[in-house]
Amino acid sequence: RGGMPMRRTSAAPSDRSVTGEVAVGGVRPMKEASPKGGGGMERAKKRKAYDEFEGAPMADMGMDEEEGGSGAAGLEPADGLLDYDSLTLPPPGASEQRGRLRPRPAHVTQAMLALTAVSVRVDVLSLVAQATFTANAVRDVRPPTWGVPPRESARYFDARFDAEASTDVPSDGAWHTVPMLTLPVELKAEYVCVPSVEPRVFRTVRLDNPTPHPLLAGPVDVTLEDEFLMTSPLPTLGPGETQRLGLGVEEALQVARNTRFDEATGGMFGNSTVLTHHVSVEVANHLSRPAVIAVSERVGAVPESQKDIKVEETEVAPPWHKPTPIPGEAVVEGERVWRVSVPAGEKRSMKATWVVKLPASKMLLGGNRRT
Structure with a gap:
């Protein structure tokens, strides 16, 4: 397979005889027996060509790698040879190295990087002005509903609140609720009614602060078991003080x-x-x-x-x-x-x-x- 085809000839009755033999990987061409007589020089040249052909390896180009062939990916270049930016062709004076790409020396690469300059102009004053404007913009953001600035709600208190855990606040210019600490307070639900003013019964919560910390004014979320009722404003509640929170009308x-x-x-x-x-x-x-x-x-x-x-x-x-009267009530x-x-x-x-x-x-x- 893959070798030269063998020509079949018939031996005629003469003084010449035809012989043939099979070579590995193909068929060796037929050789005629040397006849007697002249023409020896021409036959010697043909014999030399046949001998050179006979000594050449006869590889099967269609063979797979499992069969000993080179396969489709028989030659793979090294990774460094594919980095064309770091390859260079030797100068004409280097005759022994001509004709092949070679890695560029490290000092040449560093010199080329040094010669490649990038000029970037940054207006620092404009960046500082923009950052200052963005930082001051949060002062104009309206506080949440029933939110009170600490300077206004603290009254005569000067207290420090230590957070129980760290938290992350997104830098988006909006208000976020973050947990600070948990304080035990006493809550008591009450129904109140003033029929001479309005014939309705209102839900309220009486809140007592037995802790040494003041509770600053702000919104408070009210839930009954697992049911969210409403958000109500909470006035500043000092240590030992009591307040009443209104929770709306009880229709029942x-x-x-x-x-x-x-x-x-x-x-x-x-x-x-x-x-x-x-x-x-x-x-x-x-x-x-x-x-x-x-x-x-x-x-x-x-x-x-x-x-x-x-x-x-x-x-x-x-x-x-x-x-x-509860403190704060008329x-x-x-x-x-x-x-x-x-x-x-x-x-x-x-x-x-x-x-x-x-x-x-x-x-x-x-x-x-x-x-």
């Missing part, structure tokens, strides 16, 4: 208020006026759990300078009490509070009667008929 609690007013003349000669006020309040609980509700009512308040005016609470059921003169517990699906009623006695020549501020 309903309240109704009714009033009655009587005016009469008193005294031996009818020189005084007696004003009798009757108030009744009913609360209905449509929740699936009991609810404790604080119902506020207001009776007439008499200045200390008015000695001739009296206010008497004649009938109150169940009993009410004067509330202790003090309301004449305020009274019922604190009642209403079971789920039930109603509770409250009644109160008070009498105002004043001289006939005087009148209550806003009129005697008060509801």
Whole structure:
């Protein structure tokens, strides 16, 4: 296979004979026996050519590497020979090295890099001005809803808060909430109602700060178990102080208020006026759990300078009490509070009667008929 084809000849009856033999990798050409007679020089030249052909290796170009051939990737250049930028052709004077690419000497490469200069012009003042503008831009970013700057919310406090863990704040010019530390505070849910102002029951949370750290003003997220309720503003709460957070209207609690007013003349000669006020309040609980509700009512308040005016609470059921104002809340003169517990699906009623006695020549501020 792959060698020269063997020519078949027939031997004619003569004094010449034809012989042939098979060589490895092909067929050796047929050689004729030397005839007798002339022509010896020409036959010697042919014999020499055949001998040279006979000694040459007969490689099969179609053989695979497994069969001993060179294969398609028999010659692979070294990686360094493919780096044409670092190869150079020797000069004409180096006759022994001519004709082949050779690696460039290291000192030549360094010299070429030194001669290749790159000029970059940077306006430092413009970069500094741009960086300063970007840094100052955060001052114009509006704070989050109900966010208060520390200088305004700290009041008279000068406290330091040590973060419990490190955190990363993105440099994007926006506000981010990061955890600082955890403080144990006391929370107590309360329902409050002022039916003389608005016949609705509001959800509130009473927050006590027993820690030595002040809680600065800002937004607070309120959750009930796993349910998010709302975000509410939290005023600054100093150590040992108490605040109340409003959480909106509780629609499942309903309240109704009714009033009655009587005016009469008193005294031996009818020189005084007696004003009798009757108030009744009913609360209905449509929740699936009991609810404790604080119902506020207001009776007439008499200045200390008015000695001739009296206010008497004649009938109150169940009993009410004067509330202790929470720091930060306005003090309301004449305020009274019922604190009642209403079971789920039930109603509770409250009644109160008070009498105002004043001289006939005087009148209550806003009129005697008060509801």
